[in-house]
Amino acid sequence: MKLRENSSFVRFWIASTTSSFGTYITTLALQVLVVGNMGGSAVDVGWVSASRWIPYVLLGLIAGVLIDRFHRKTVLVITDMGRGIILVCICLLSILGVISIGWLMFLLVLFGALSLFHDSAYQSFVPQLVPRRLLTRANARLEQSAAVAETSGPAIGGGLVSLIGAPFALLFDALSYLFSGVLMASIKHQPVNKVKTGPLGQQIKEGLRWVYQHQYLRTLALNTHAWFLFHSMTMTILVSIVLIELGFDASLLGYILAAAGVGAVAGTSLSPRVGVRFGVGRAMAFSRILYGPAVVFMALALAVNISDSQYIALLFVVLGQLFYGFAMGIEGPLEMGYRQYITPSHLQGRMNATLRSINRSAVVIGAPLGGALADGLGFTTALWISIAGLTVCGLWFSLSPMRNARIEDDET
Known part of the structure; x- marks a missing residue:
């Protein structure tokens, strides 16, 4: 069907x-x-x-x-x-x-x-x-x-x-x-059997064990938590750079952020085919590697802006956003599909909630941390710290067993 x-x-x-x-x-x-x-x-x-x-x-x-x-x-x-x-x-x-x-x-x-x-x-x-x-x-x-x-x-x-x-x-x-x-x-759908009630703490532990003891899901979860930390830092710093350092107005910021959406549309269109061609793990590893270079484009905008080439700086920021969104578009469907594929029905809710809650907790830490680094060390240094973090996440993912993950020979 x-x-x-x-x-x-x-x-x-x-x-x-x-x-x-x-x-x-x-x-x-x-x-x-x-x-x-x-x-x-x-x-x-x-x-x-x-x-x-x-x-x-x-x-x-x-x-x-x-x-x-x-x-x-x-x-x-x-x-x-x-x-x-x-x-x-x-x-x-x-x-x-x-x-x-x-x-x-x-x-x-x-x-x-x-x-x-x-x-x-x-x-x-x-x-x-x-x-x-x-x-x-x-x-x-x-x-x-x-x-x-x-x-x-x-x-x-x-x-x-x-x-x-x-x-x-x-x-x-x-x-x-x-x-x-x-x-x-x-x-209309066929509902799954509800989980039998039991001690709340025991069921939470069951969900945590599934996420953090699975051969591949453990690496995916930990790497994604770290990625969300550096991603939220990057986005906080980027907004400050666009409005303060580059001197663009809020409406132009909206268009710059929308460039990531354009890249994501392209990425999601290719995602299933990339997963089939290279395997889910390797396709996701490619995406994680791409984030660092994408933010490098944004860092180059700062260097270009020093020479009073504001429009070229804008071009670098937009290109960085396009590549960043493209990587997210490639990765998103593959990650979600893999998580859903390997997790039993009775653990789906706990798996998804565990990952989302800890990912959002990383955002709560990363967003203000990015702002503090930008204020204390300057926009350029703060952005390169984010680039280093995203690059480490990409290398960590690419060298882990997760790169070999597949979905039933990727017959998607």
Whole structure:
């Protein structure tokens, strides 16, 4: 069966695409809401943004256990509906003029908690919709949609905010989540048996043992945690470089960041074929190696800018973003497909939640660390530290047994 003939996957893909666009609209609309409508500062924006990720750090491992105890489609429907209702509340409170930074953070913590459960169930639900040999191809379709949303979502969000205002832009996203929930509810699939309840600590340990004692998954997990640390450092430093060192405005920053989305679209289009040609492990190793050189292009922009060649500096930054996004596009579907392929159904929720929670914890550390290094050592030195870290991750991955990983002879 081809993916387009799988009506359940097609419905899932449409629902996922719709909510992905809404997510990028919300990210921009919240920032405008805090600064423009509420008169908040940059610190307020930082606290509001961080509040969405707090549940990933605090509840990630527990979420994995609960996901494995319930039917994943039910979790997806409830969390989509819940997030839509929360955004409606934020919209109404904003229109009435009674919202505060504290209340907004509280609502976004709830929003983040629902997103945590949704993301864990989402990644664990795909193997119930498509045969395991098609997981890489299915994830490539989902990643393509996410990349398109990443590229065009901020622009659409900016247009909506300008046209109807930040509160009503959030309402638009609320409708996208409600639509996604309704569509998810209509999906027909064969549910897997729920995990038998037991001591919470024991089930968390079972998930951790699976992730960190598996021959290949252990290396993939540890390497990815380190990658997220240096990735978040890189992105923090890059934004500061573009706005402060190169002197570009926020709108141009949006286009620069969108270049990574363009590269990701190209990468996800090639990902299944690259996996077949070289094997999942070697294809992922190639991607991990590519990140370091991609950021070198961004570092060269600083050197070029010293000579007052601002447009050439811009070209180097865009090229770096394109290659960076391309590497992410190649790697994403292969990594997700491999994780889903080797993990038993009763451990899918715990595997996905464990990786996501620790990866997001690395972001919580890496993002401020990148900013601190940039302030203390300068943009160039901080960026080269990130390059060194990403390069070490690539070499570590390429020299590990993970490079030999395959998916049933990669018949994707």
